[in-house]
Amino acid sequence: MKTSLVPIFRTALVLGLALPCANAAVSLDFITVGDGGNAGDTRVMEIDGSTGYGSVTYDFQMARNETTVAQYAAFLNAVAATDTYGLYNPGMSMGIVNGITRSGTSGSYTYSVAPGSGDKPVTFVSWFDAARFCNWLHNGQPSGAQDGSTTENGAYALNGAVSGVSVARSSGATVWIPTEDEWYKAAYYDPAKNGGSGGYWLHANRGDSVSGNTVGQSGAMNFYDGVDFVGYPGPALTDGGAYGSGSASAYGTNDQGGNVFEWNDAVIGESRGLRGGSWDFTEHYLGSNSRNDFDPTEESHNIGFRVAGLMNFSAVPEPSSLGMALLASLGLLPRRRR
Numbered sequence: 229m230k231t232s233l234v235p236i237f238r239t240a241l242v243l244g245l246a247l248p249c250a251n252a253a254v255s256l257d258f259i260t261v262g263d264g265g266n267a268g269d270t271r272v273m274e275i276d277g278s279t280g281y282g283s284v285t286y287d288f289q290m291a292r293n294e295t296t297v298a299q300y301a302a303f304l305n306a307v308a309a310t311d312t313y314g315l316y317n318p319g320m321s322m323g324i325v326n327g328i329t330r331s332g333t334s335g336s337y338t339y340s341v342a343p344g345s346g347d348k349p350v351t352f353v354s355w356f357d358a359a360r361f362c363n364w365l366h367n368g369q370p371s372g373a374q375d376g377s378t379t380e381n382g383a384y385a386l387n388g389a390v391s392g393v394s395v396a397r398s399s400g401a402t403v404w405i406p407t408e409d410e411w412y413k414a415a416y417y418d419p420a421k422n423g424g425s426g427g428y429w430l431h432a433n434r435g436d437s438v439s440g441n442t443v444g445q446s447g448a449m450n451f452y453d454g455v456d457f458v459g460y461p462g463p464a465l466t467d468g469g470a471y472g473s474g475s476a477s478a479y480g481t482n483d484q485g486g487n488v489f490e491w492n493d494a495v496i497g498e499s500r501g502l503r504g505g506s507w508d509f510t511e512h513y514l515g516s517n518s519r520n521d522f523d524p525t526e527e528s529h530n531i532g533f534r535v536a537g538l539m540n541f542s543a544v545p546e547p548s549s550l551g552m553a554l555l556a557s558l559g560l561l562p563r564r565r566r
């Protein structure tokens with residue numbers, strides 16, 4: 229692939245043509261969450277006594293896995309040479325999460341992924357970092373400064389916002405931080421339950437119990453079992469889907485129980501919603517009845533996110549239409565790989 233692109237880049241240089249960055253493309257593995265119009269769960273939340281979560285009237289897509297270190301590093305390399313809104317947190321390089329290291333100086337920062345960490349969930353991301361990642365995907369993964377064409381507008385009209393809970397998803401958003409109902413449905417709803425009339429499990433593994441935290445064991449998840457964290461004494465996080473299909477939700481999402489807590493779009497007082505538990509938290513936090521929240525500026529080794537999107541959204545950026553037309557006219561378009 230790289231070899232075949234060399235002559236194109238050479239031609240582009242001759243023509244003074246701007247081409248999209250060839251190595252920054254993030255592709256997302258989306259699964260469809262159908263069954264629009266399902267009833268909400270009757271389970272009552274332990275903390276606030278609320279109920280009725282999981283009813284979604286429309287079909288949508290949910291990322292199969294938590295947003296990964298590799299995906300977030302590509303995002304940083306595209307828009308954080310100057311990190312105006314703090315998308316990088318030095319905690320991302322901590323051994324226990326073993327994720328992303330920053331090099332260089334402001335204006336020319338670059339970011340690298342620790343060996344073996346690309347498929348692990350990114351951590352130390354605030355709700356605002358997640359929203360900016362969505363804007364970047366919504367805008368087609370552009371490279372450049374953090375401005376209205378990259379991170380500050382699109383799915384969310386952030387325009388520099390780094391705190392508070394007033395920013396809402398834009399009506400034209402194609403990819404976003406899941407609503408609490410979207411997240412809950414993807415994790416716990418099973419259309420085959422109750423003889424095909426649909427229902428909810430307690431856990432995001434198509435069951436009402438968790439079979440421990442041993443990687444690869446069906447029904448297990450990455451949580452703290454009171455003895456050691458998974459991976460001790462090495463890094464604590466596990467690759468997306470490491471526990472296998474026996475630990476996936478009915479729709480096929482991985483790690484909605486454990487690995488890291490995930491932001492959702494709920495506004496709870498001055499906080500945003502978090503669900504699903506984490507490698508550093510006990511089993512208690514994994515289930516559907518555990519509703520949590522935190523200040524949206526919080527960045528920790530226990531918090532990540534996944535994205536949701538419109539049914540027709542595909543996170544594979546297209547080369548600019550001008551570049552495509554010119555390359556096509558020159559007979560230089562590479563064959564597209566899937």
Ligand SMILES: [Ca+2]
Binds near residue numbers: 313315316317353
């Ligand atoms: Ca941040």
Ligand SMILES: [Ca+2]
Binds near residue numbers: 487505
């Ligand atoms: Ca999770």
